[in-house]
Amino acid sequence: MLALAFLVVALIGFFTAPSRAAPIDDQFQAWLQTDFWPEARSKGISKKTFDAAFLGVKPNLKLPDLVTPGETPTTPEKQHQAEFGPPASYFAEKIVRAVTTGGRTRESANARVLGLIEKRYGVPGEIVLAIWGRETGFGGAKMPYDAFEVLGTKAFMSTKKDFFRTEVLAALDIVERGLAPVNAMKSSWAGALGQPQFMPTSFLKHAVDFDGDGRPDIWNSTPDVLASIANYLVHYGWVRGRGWGTEVTVPANVSCSLEGPDQGKKISDWVAMGIRRVDGKAFPASELKAEGFLLMPAGRSGPAFVVTPNFYVLKEYNTSDLYALFIGHAADRIAKGDAIFNASWGAVGDLHRSDIAALQHALEAKGYDVGSADGLPGFKTRRSIGVWQAKNGKPATCFPDANLVAAIK
Structure with missing residues (x-):
């Protein structure tokens, strides 16, 4: 009788227990076939390309900013990207010097190509080199991820599904057009491709064939890599003939709350407020009438700068003030020799x-x-x-x- 009672309880539990959701892998495959494939087909992607791209692909649950289907996203307690740590860490000398030393070496080796690029696009070679060095160590960094695994996972279950859905469609388009084979589509954890680290939509918009072989190759062709970076910057408004900015001193009576791209003033107005270049030189006469912006990325606890619109073009590459400042600073050092910031970074940041x-x-x-x-x-x-x-x-x-x-x- 006791055994019978246990059996009855077990049966009741079996029939009344709520059904469990299908495993994530199964949900992902169902999403691919019933949701994503119809849209890909409507965009001109063939079944051959689609199947090749997702052959054996499963969602990578180790990627950041994922939300399990049915759960509500939350702000992560920690952020491991360098842009969100102490500003001083971002400008560690060994990191900056790796870019500047490598940049000068490659500036000499690619002088002709860089000259042609600057003539066509108006972007200085040292800016292009600094981005190349920062993004992938001049192509030396390995891309360990399958782009379709990363982009597919994020389109299925990230906090920015719509953004990554567009990107994975663009990645499929790259393969469909014959611009790159599936096995070449290796990426960063964010889904960025090649030596310039372009998202797939950026590849389709900005990658150029500069070596004349008939297709843009940001994986293997140095001329294509460099020209594509310059083309990207031009698309976002790079102003030929202007630099990115310069370090300045800001008097105590000038509020640090005046910074930002929406609070620009003529550089002559900043000068009238007592702001001066740290190198002791006057701003060029041609710059005094132009617009400049106050930048204080660590507030009063770090260097200050007057920057040009080109600084904000650099931010289009990576939406971080520290990133854009790194590129401008490294470019200056490639062109003029190593020199650290005049002001030091204070012990700030490192908050969750x-x-x-x-x-x-x-x-x-x-x-x-x-x-x-x-x-x-x-x-x-x-x-x-x-x-x-x-x-x-x-x-x-x-x-x-x-x-x-x-x-x-």
Whole structure:
């Protein structure tokens, strides 16, 4: 009788237990065939290309920013990308020097090609070299991921599904057009391709055939790689004949909250406010009438700069002030020799991304425009911090720290 009772309980449990969701791999395959394939077919992708691209592909659950189907996304506690750590770490001398030393070597080896590129696109060779060096170590970095695994996973279950859906369709288009075979489509963890680290849509828009072999090859052709980077920058508005910016000193009476691409002034106006180049030289007369922007990526705890619109073109390559500054700084060192920033980076940063997001939400609740409460201390967050500090009788630092997070919350 006891055994019979256990059997009855087990049977009741079997019939009343909720059905479990299908394994992620099965959900992914169902999504590919019933959701994604019809759209790919409507975009001109053949079944042969589609099947070859996704042969054996399973979702890679180790990729960042994924959301399990049915769950709600949350702000990650930690962010391991260098752009979100202490600013000083981003400019570690061994990292900068690797790009500048390698850039000078390759500047000599590719002088003719770089000259032709600068003539056609107006982008200095050292800028192109700095991006090439930063992105993949001048092509030396290995791309360990299958692009269709990365892009497919993210289109299926990332926090930016629509963005990656567009990218994986573009990746399929690259193969369909015969611009690259499936087995060449290796990428970074973000799905970026080749030596310039182009997303697939950027490849289709900006990759150029500069060596004249009939197709743009950002995997193996140095001329194509360099020209494609320059073409990308031109597309986003690179101004021929202007640099990216210069380090300056900012007097204490000039608020750090004046930074940002929407608060530009004539460079002569910045000079009238007491801002000076750290090298002691005057701004060229041709620049004084042009627009410049204040940049203080670590607030008062680091170097300050007056930058040109070209700085913000560099940000189109990677939406980080530190990245664009790295490229400009490295380019200067390739062209003029190694020289560190005049001002030092203070001991700031290294907060969890969730801490900064909490700070941003608190500022938003008080009516400040932080751009987006994404956990990243962009210029709108920095200057909002400065304004809040000034209104509350505190010295304006324009950069988040642990004490500030607690005070504003």
